[in-house]
Amino acid sequence: MTRPRPTQKPVTLKEVAAAAGVHPSTVSRALSAGTRHLVADDVAARVAAAAAGLGYRPDPVAASLRTGRSHMVGVLVPDIANPVFSPILGGIAEALSAHGYSTIVADAGNDRARQIDLAESLMARRVDGLVLATVARDDPVVARCLERALPVVLVNRAEASARVSAVVSDDMAGMALAVDHLIGLGHRAIGHLAGPPQISTGHLRRRGFVAAMAAHGLEVDDAAIETASSYSREDGVVAARALLDRRPDLTAVAAANDLLALGLYDLLNERGLACPRDLSVVGHNDMPLVDMVAPPLTTVRIGHREMGHEAAQLLMRAINRDAGARLNIVLSPTLMIRKSTAAPL
Amino acid sequence: MTRPRPTQKPVTLKEVAAAAGVHPSTVSRALSAGTRHLVADDVAARVAAAAAGLGYRPDPVAASLRTGRSHMVGVLVPDIANPVFSPILGGIAEALSAHGYSTIVADAGNDRARQIDLAESLMARRVDGLVLATVARDDPVVARCLERALPVVLVNRAEASARVSAVVSDDMAGMALAVDHLIGLGHRAIGHLAGPPQISTGHLRRRGFVAAMAAHGLEVDDAAIETASSYSREDGVVAARALLDRRPDLTAVAAANDLLALGLYDLLNERGLACPRDLSVVGHNDMPLVDMVAPPLTTVRIGHREMGHEAAQLLMRAINRDAGARLNIVLSPTLMIRKSTAAPL
């Protein structure tokens, strides 16, 4: 057993050429769709047969070196463990693989230097484009891509300046859905657990919250808003603690994110308070499993999978027709009413 | 604006060589740790300075073509949307990047042909190794890697024949934990929601269940076990329906997987039954958020992140010393007792 080199070496273009009795360049042309018309039909058939017979698989590395393209796109996510990104990734991968593209995802964290580094290394690997789920409102990675003229699409989060295409949810409208629902139930003292302001979702959802309240003639006191330092359950509880300590009179809270809402749940448990009896809570994202928590979370649903799909399509367009107008797609969110909201006592 | 080609081309080895006044090959040697000792210290310093000055970044594609290595490893997961894999992926990526390796994950689904295809394309991209979270008990992808002499490590699931290294949880022990707990509470009529038998976890956890019951002198009737066709919430409810229809007398169910347990929750809700009053439930995996569902799920915890770490280490070892003994790491699970289990009425 364990023969030293059982590795039957992959067959190369040259071997196929020899087998078909033609020059390697002819094989190349015969085999790639774009140039097949340059070679005579009978020769093409002979080549195809030889290739199939030998089990030829073109070497993408060699092709990349020569062409500068790779049929791969990179995806940068801030936290691969955050369930929100799963459907986005799934959507992207599905749409791209339909075009013969592979996806290479990198868990980039929130550190800018690391993000740039990762992006740089993806570019070095000749990715044909980048999907960024990491961007801050003013992002250096975007600038870098622009310099290199690398197609890039933003997903879920947008930049402040619309330099590149993006597909996002209508964050302000989403908050309006949440606020309208709470006000419809009779709430007036409503607080907001905000996300990081450097991120478009954090910024916009906060603005959306304030605007929606104003639309009902409700002035929002700064004390009614607490900003979490990241989108995580842990930072959610610390922000929630600060908010409720400051404003114990609140009867409802609209969170910028489901994870923050769950952090709030944790705090309520810790304090022996009941949701929705003592406090109504609405989340944002409708990520997997929030329909099963106790109580099932009322939240703003975003079509994440669709979001990934659209982003992939946009990127393909940008890759194929080089340049291509930058355009924004904004998806309309819907409200999933479950059990975490009720009329105030 | 939009200058046609603002793309300042990346600097190459040749340019660095010119700047330092040496031959490209010398630059190559001076810059890579393994061969630096071949070049004089002063020259090496000069080269390093030139490289830094020009902002040289080696081209990994060209290097791959020449060396056949890539400093990338591929990871195949069956379902990227399944939260169980997030911490595994995180653990793998973290450990690998510490060694200067990148991770390229592919969502392979459950289709064998697709898995093989994906693995093949990763190999074509010259990955230095593969981590498989997809394997069935007898897996063709493993065979393919063996043929190509490509280092491979299994994670979470194992093969029936131990042909390659793997890091898994002690599935039988995990089920013993679950069963012992239920029996300790006074249950006797205990059922099992089993996972797919082609997968080691499905197979082993079923055997573990039967063995643990036997250890308490309890014979397990086949009717007390229902096999789900996949690890999903949806298939969980259909299996649960079949199981409870057949054996309405059960007072507890040990599921092979948290998703299946949640499917069982769905069914209980649908029938107006309460957990744990009418039925105690224990899951397996302790995936994110199951501590927040209603009721919080008692489940067997597996160190998924650690699992990823270990797998990465194993793979690094296999890549560096070529060959390397195949060895198995089995992690001990623990029981997280929450609110879904109680004494029978």
Place this chain on the structure above:
DNA sequence: AATAATCCTACAATCGTTTGCATAAGAGCA
């Protein structure tokens, strides 16, 4: 029938590194 146009195919350069081999310079030794 001669010339122009068309169509295929072969040749060779190229992408950016790495690495076996040759060689020049310097060190050590008799």
Place this chain on the structure above:
DNA sequence: TGCTCTTATGCAAACGATTGTAGGATTATT
């Protein structure tokens, strides 16, 4: 001084594809 032995560098050939250019057959045109 003449010899071998290191040591440091240059040379050039890979790795496996793609593609501009050139030239040999065919066919069409007058």
